[in-house]
Amino acid sequence: RESQFAHTFEDFIRTHGAPDALLSDNARAQIGQQALQILRMYAIDDMQCEPHHQHQNYAERRIQEVKKMVNTIMDRTNTPPEYWLLCLFYVTYLLNRLAVESLNWRTPLQVAHGQRPDISALLLFRWFEPVYYYDPDHASFPSASREKTGRWVGVAEHKGDALTYWILTDNTHQAIARSVVRSANVDNGLKNHRAANSSPDGGEPSNPKPIVLAT
Structure with a gap:
């Protein structure tokens, strides 16, 4: 569920460490305030794909x-x-x-x-x-x-x-x-x-x- 993204992302960081960047498809959960707080805390860059260009997300x-x-x-x-x-x-x-x-x-x-x-x-x-x-x-x-x-x-x-x-x-x-x-x-x-x-x-x-x- 999108509502669980923030907790899932924190668990990922806890297990594997903070990534250099988060590349998302503009989903609200991935660009919302909770996600932004996590990105700021761990100095993670954020990037979004251009709308209708899913191929930009590997x-x-x-x-x-x-x-x-x-x-x-x-x-x-x-x-x-x-x-x-x-x-x-x-x-x-x-x-x-x-x-x-x-x-x-x-x-x-x-x-x-x-x-x-x-x-x-x-x-x-x-x-x-x-x-x-x-x-x-x-x-x-x-x-x-x-x-x-x-x-x-x-x-x-x-x-x-x-x-x-x-x-x-x-x-x-x-x-x-x-x-x-x-x-x-x-x-x-x-x-x-x-x-x-x-x-x-x-x-x-x-x-x-x-x-x-x-x-």
């Missing part, structure tokens, strides 16, 4: 690429449409860590912070991959498994260690942060049949509910 093209990639990934993985926002977070996380020719084959984060980002968290799982995650709170020996089934939906960047992930649970359809995760795409010797049979759909998500981020 972000417009990048936004198109993000939308296209989100649609492609959801198509290829049969992701329910309710989870488009989680996929959007994943794509932006991914693109910020991919080298770009226009940046001399550096990543956006490398240009912004001066060092190459660690991509280890992206190498273990793919989007919406079936996984088992460790859940000791709802297990009793020997009647219940300590592993539950879910879907891998991204890296929990500000939770736990570097290999903490967002897992969309099959039983509650909530996105929870977990670090003890393994792929469910395994042979019969490593498959957890009790965990798969603990949900009515055998581990496959059905009737998705609105996303809730839980701690």
Whole structure:
């Protein structure tokens, strides 16, 4: 929402530092008094595109690429449409860590912070991959498994260690942060049949509910 721009911009500065300039499309939220106060506080230059000339804003093209990639990934993985926002977070996380020719084959984060980002968290799982995650709170020996089934939906960047992930649970359809995760795409010797049979759909998500981020 445009009304949330000021707080979002402050969060961006808190995470990545103040940019040299803010290039906007003349949206009221981006040229209003709240935005102007932030620009003055951090000595950020402000620039606006000429009306009806969206090509002057380089972000417009990048936004198109993000939308296209989100649609492609959801198509290829049969992701329910309710989870488009989680996929959007994943794509932006991914693109910020991919080298770009226009940046001399550096990543956006490398240009912004001066060092190459660690991509280890992206190498273990793919989007919406079936996984088992460790859940000791709802297990009793020997009647219940300590592993539950879910879907891998991204890296929990500000939770736990570097290999903490967002897992969309099959039983509650909530996105929870977990670090003890393994792929469910395994042979019969490593498959957890009790965990798969603990949900009515055998581990496959059905009737998705609105996303809730839980701690």
